[in-house]
Amino acid sequence: MNAAGTAVLRLDDVHRVHGQAATEVQALRGVSLAVYPGELVAVMGPSGSGKSTLLTIAGGLDSPTSGTVCVEGRDLGGLDRAGRARLRRTSVGYVFQDFNLVPALTAAENAALPLELDGVRARAARGAALAALGELGIEELADRFPDQMSGGQQQRVAIARAVVGERRLVLADEPTGALDSETGEEVLRMLRARCDAGTAAVMVTHEARHAAWADRVVFLRDGVVVDESSPLPPTALLEPSLR
Amino acid sequence: MTGRLAARWALPLRVARREAWRSKGRSLLVLVLIALPVLAVTASAVVVATTQVSGAEGIDRRLGTAQARVDVSPDIGRVVQGADPDQGALITEGPAPQRPLDAADLSRRLGGAPTTELRQSQARFVSDDGAAPVETTELDLGDPLTRGLFDLTSGRWPSGPGEVVANQALLDRLGLAVGDRLEPAAEGGPSPRVVGVAESTTVRSSPVAAGPLGSLGIDTSGLRSWLVGGDPVTWSEVRGLNRAGAVVVSRSVVLDPPPADQLPDELGVTGTTDPVIVAVVALVVAMVLLEVVLLAGPAFAVGAKRQARSLALMSSSGATPAQVRRSLLATAVVLGSVAAVGGVLLGLALAAAAMPLVQRLSASWLGPFDVPWLPVLAVLAFGLLSALLAALAPAVMVARQDVVAVLAGRRGEARPSRVSPVVGTLLLALGVAGSAYGALTRGSELFIAFAAVLCVLGTVLLVPLVLALLGRLARRLPLVVRYAVRDAARQRSRTAPAVAAVAATVAGVVTLGIGASSDALESRSTYQPSLAMGSGVVTPGWSETGEPLPGSWEAAETVVERALPEARTTAVVGLGQDDGNSYTEVSRPGSSVPVLSSYGSALGGSELVGDEALAAAPGLSAATLERVRTALADGRAVVFADQTGDSDTVRVRVERVEDDGTTSRVAQRTLPATYVAVGAATAPAQLLLPPELARELGPTRTVGLVVDGAPIGDAQEEAVSEGVAALGMQGSFYVERGYQADDEDVIVLLVLFALGAVLVLGGTLTATFLALSDARPDLATLAAVGASPRARRGIAASYAFVVGFVGAALGAVVGLVPGLAVAVPLTSQGADGGWTVEGGDVVSGAPPVTGPFLDVPWLLVLGLVVVLPLLTAAVVGLLTRSRLPLVARAA
Numbered sequence A: 001m002n003a004a005g006t007a008v009l010r011l012d013d014v015h016r017v018h019g020q021a022a023t024e025v026q027a028l029r030g031v032s033l034a035v036y037p038g039e040l041v042a043v044m045g046p047s048g049s050g051k052s053t054l055l056t057i058a059g060g061l062d063s064p065t066s067g068t069v070c071v072e073g074r075d076l077g078g079l080d081r082a083g084r085a086r087l088r089r090t091s092v093g094y095v096f097q098d099f100n101l102v103p104a105l106t107a108a109e110n111a112a113l114p115l116e117l118d119g120v121r122a123r124a125a126r127g128a129a130l131a132a133l134g135e136l137g138i139e140e141l142a143d144r145f146p147d148q149m150s151g152g153q154q155q156r157v158a159i160a161r162a163v164v165g166e167r168r169l170v171l172a173d174e175p176t177g178a179l180d181s182e183t184g185e186e187v188l189r190m191l192r193a194r195c196d197a198g199t200a201a202v203m204v205t206h207e208a209r210h211a212a213w214a215d216r217v218v219f220l221r222d223g224v225v226v227d228e229s230s231p232l233p234p235t236a237l238l239e240p241s242l243r
Numbered sequence B: 001m002t003g004r005l006a007a008r009w010a011l012p013l014r015v016a017r018r019e020a021w022r023s024k025g026r027s028l029l030v031l032v033l034i035a036l037p038v039l040a041v042t043a044s045a046v047v048v049a050t051t052q053v054s055g056a057e058g059i060d061r062r063l064g065t066a067q068a069r070v071d072v073s074p075d076i077g078r079v080v081q082g083a084d085p086d087q088g089a090l091i092t093e094g095p096a097p098q099r100p101l102d103a104a105d106l107s108r109r110l111g112g113a114p115t116t117e118l119r120q121s122q123a124r125f126v127s128d129d130g131a132a133p134v135e136t137t138e139l140d141l142g143d144p145l146t147r148g149l150f151d152l153t154s155g156r157w158p159s160g161p162g163e164v165v166a167n168q169a170l171l172d173r174l175g176l177a178v179g180d181r182l183e184p185a186a187e188g189g190p191s192p193r194v195v196g197v198a199e200s201t202t203v204r205s206s207p208v209a210a211g212p213l214g215s216l217g218i219d220t221s222g223l224r225s226w227l228v229g230g231d232p233v234t235w236s237e238v239r240g241l242n243r244a245g246a247v248v249v250s251r252s253v254v255l256d257p258p259p260a261d262q263l264p265d266e267l268g269v270t271g272t273t274d275p276v277i278v279a280v281v282a283l284v285v286a287m288v289l290l291e292v293v294l295l296a297g298p299a300f301a302v303g304a305k306r307q308a309r310s311l312a313l314m315s316s317s318g319a320t321p322a323q324v325r326r327s328l329l330a331t332a333v334v335l336g337s338v339a340a341v342g343g344v345l346l347g348l349a350l351a352a353a354a355m356p357l358v359q360r361l362s363a364s365w366l367g368p369f370d371v372p373w374l375p376v377l378a379v380l381a382f383g384l385l386s387a388l389l390a391a392l393a394p395a396v397m398v399a400r401q402d403v404v405a406v407l408a409g410r411r412g413e414a415r416p417s418r419v420s421p422v423v424g425t426l427l428l429a430l431g432v433a434g435s436a437y438g439a440l441t442r443g444s445e446l447f448i449a450f451a452a453v454l455c456v457l458g459t460v461l462l463v464p465l466v467l468a469l470l471g472r473l474a475r476r477l478p479l480v481v482r483y484a485v486r487d488a489a490r491q492r493s494r495t496a497p498a499v500a501a502v503a504a505t506v507a508g509v510v511t512l513g514i515g516a517s518s519d520a521l522e523s524r525s526t527y528q529p530s531l532a533m534g535s536g537v538v539t540p541g542w543s544e545t546g547e548p549l550p551g552s553w554e555a556a557e558t559v560v561e562r563a564l565p566e567a568r569t570t571a572v573v574g575l576g577q578d579d580g581n582s583y584t585e586v587s588r589p590g591s592s593v594p595v596l597s598s599y600g601s602a603l604g605g606s607e608l609v610g611d612e613a614l615a616a617a618p619g620l621s622a623a624t625l626e627r628v629r630t631a632l633a634d635g636r637a638v639v640f641a642d643q644t645g646d647s648d649t650v651r652v653r654v655e656r657v658e659d660d661g662t663t664s665r666v667a668q669r670t671l672p673a674t675y676v677a678v679g680a681a682t683a684p685a686q687l688l689l690p691p692e693l694a695r696e697l698g699p700t701r702t703v704g705l706v707v708d709g710a711p712i713g714d715a716q717e718e719a720v721s722e723g724v725a726a727l728g729m730q731g732s733f734y735v736e737r738g739y740q741a742d743d744e745d746v747i748v749l750l751v752l753f754a755l756g757a758v759l760v761l762g763g764t765l766t767a768t769f770l771a772l773s774d775a776r777p778d779l780a781t782l783a784a785v786g787a788s789p790r791a792r793r794g795i796a797a798s799y800a801f802v803v804g805f806v807g808a809a810l811g812a813v814v815g816l817v818p819g820l821a822v823a824v825p826l827t828s829q830g831a832d833g834g835w836t837v838e839g840g841d842v843v844s845g846a847p848p849v850t851g852p853f854l855d856v857p858w859l860l861v862l863g864l865v866v867v868l869p870l871l872t873a874a875v876v877g878l879l880t881r882s883r884l885p886l887v888a889r890a891a
């Protein structure tokens, strides 16, 4: 976790063009970014600046028009659809703004979803899911269905799902956008705790207050990174004595 | 392996179960659509199986407690029988191979087994309104071997030859009670007293009587039957008895048939199913499956869209497309198996509940409640399969959906397949070509049916394309209609199956409708009147042995005069030897080819004397009549012929068929004759004779009574019919009224329309209400920008009309092709199979070629294509709540 070379996520000169010719939209224009273990990176920028596109590309839900994306050292460009799906089951977890959970599954089942999809026996998957819920302090929600939970509770279960099975990269697209500020803080505290335990996370947010939880803030405008606060390497952050 | 399968399906099935429960309305719709056919087929299969009493089930009814029943007749030459002779036996008539067996021989051959004789026949006994046929059995009802053939329900068993038992049906029919005597309709029979009510264990609703030997006067003309007790009769004993000229029903052989290689080869392979029936069943199953799949399809399509976000979330958690597909197919597994099992259970319950009613309608006693497991399992599989097929297309589509778009809240309907229109066009072309080929080939109705299925399948695949084209044409339509058309075009996954279901139904109905109405047109066009329009004729009935009953003509004339005082009656005189055992050959001298290929005898006979009755004969022109009259006046015979030839004499031979099958000649004359060509029309008789020539050929007598000169109404017709039927001659009265449209023709079209209407209505309504629930967010947007509440109704009604009209129009166009094709072989007659020309005779030629007759039932088509969709739209407009939803959406 201290070597600068082992970025969990590395984007290199990533471009993403939607549509063709007249309706062409340049969602990302040469974005480079590295996220290290234990790091929480906030992405900010006006609407339409390409934040969501950045996250979908980082998790292999979408592919860049050019440039490379590596997760835990593996180039996503070299993986087929099935390989990228396996990557999401084992390495990358997503949290979206709202409606994150499958309504037909309980909290524990939702959290266990990536494991069960990966062929882990239901009982073992449930065990791991309960552990993840427990670490986040919400094991009492385990057998509730999504429509029996508040928005904040749902987001916490979504975070549990994103980290279950020792996954090292969480991609969160405005995870607090639909929550009141107090609940939002609660969810962010949880995410911060996971990162302190070694997980890397990229979080899109509109609120500067929430960005304060991050180690680093990346500003996007029209698909280009225009500013990066706190350019210190994460090792320096973890070891203040070096400063 | 099974462990991995279970692991793969565990999660999808869990999700599916809960999703099905969450969307109860849609699940119920699918359940009903699939369970209904399963229920119907199960119930009818059980009823049929229960009604059919199999050999094993019925053995007690046939044998009582006996081991076997043996039939011996002096007329039986050789017997080759299967395990159960009633299901396969070759019995050659002829002199018996040896002296026929008697009871003592039989007992000796079967190791001293006890025997009891049995005689069965039918006899007529006097009833309140004449005479009724009764199934009679003579046997020793006290013999333990006969126990189980009859059940005494009241009174007592007969104790002597003057006593019998009868079933309730006999007492009701003959108006008798226990203690009364049976009175035979024929003279000289015994007249036994009924001392008890006993039900036959086989026959239920027709009259049955049983008593000791001799009690009912049964004459079996040499046939003798015994029930045999003792040890089970083995197959080799059966074969031995066969060689002695006996037919044997053995309990042990029927219950445990010998292996096929021990059965005689001569009987051929029994029990194979007719391939035509198999093909027809396959066709029907395929069409029902298609309908169910298409009707249930939209529900699954909407379900897939509702679950789109859940499935996208699963993708974002690493689900592969196969896992996404499986999630939706699991819904089909859950709903399909619940529907199939539920349908089977309900079907069994319905059959059980309906059994008393079936028994009341059935003429014989039903067997034990019998579930034919093979068909029931097949229909179970059918239910599951139909659900899977209905979910297949939505599952494939949802696995291809754009995950990012769905997660971002955009609705991404997958691109339409480019392959299916191509395959659809191909299938349609094949179907059309097949129909055309079938129309040009004889006996190809089944072939055309298969071509029709191809046409329908092709159409189903083309529907999305048609909807897309329609969407482009919608620009000029008013808003609500434009919205409905665009919605139908854009939401193809739910619209297309509904439109296709309607199209498939209408295509089938139009095909069958064209076939039926073309058939009716043929009957109308080829109708041959038997008499001149408006005339009537009284003809005598036939005795049981096939001889015309002696006419009581004066009495008949009185009956006619009473009902029709204005009418003129004319006796028709014919050659008198026409007693059913003789026939008259009319040919040109030196030839044995009959001069007529077909002729009628509506006037009571086909060799008539004099010209009095001719006025009532149909289709003869005044000139012809004049020629006939002149010829008869000149003392010449008049011969109706297919074609006139150059001869002016005719050879008439009267042949008589003796009881032993040989023929002997009664008379042969060559007479001066005038030939009258009748062309395609049916001749009123084959020969007209002046009285002096008739005398040369034998006696003459009155054969019919022509009634004309006054209009004959329905009431008068009925009066005369009843009057002459009551006479000793048991006559009948026919009045020519031209072609009478068969009630059946109209009923067939009505039933077709009703069936089509139900399916069209069902398909359209389910699709429309699914569309409404699917379109909530759009309707909310419309409401937000100020659409009036009526807009919702307008949109719903327009959508219903689009689905119904597009489907019905497509179906009607497609149904025309196989419909017209099948009408050709159905209504063409006599294209081949002509007459052999003999002895250089000039008279030859095929029977007249008629057809094909083509008739499209436009009223039916109009009703299906225009009226029904409008009606459905109106129903939808009335049923739709007009309040617009205000909240946009929930995931």
Ligand SMILES: Nc1ncnc2c1ncn2[C@@H]1O[C@H](COP(=O)(O)OP(=O)(O)O)[C@@H](O)[C@H]1O
Binding pocket: A018, A019, A025, A026, A027, A045, A046, A047, A048, A049, A050, A051, A052, A053, A054, B405
């Ligand atoms: N599927 C798509 N087709 C066309 N344009 C798209 C698509 N997805 C995103 N875009 C465009 O790409 C740009 C970036 O979008 P997005 O990443 O969603 O922005 P953000 O999340 O920062 O608001 C926007 O201009 C958006 O309109």
Ligand SMILES: [Mg+2]
Binding pocket: A051, A052, A053
């Ligand atoms: Mg965004």
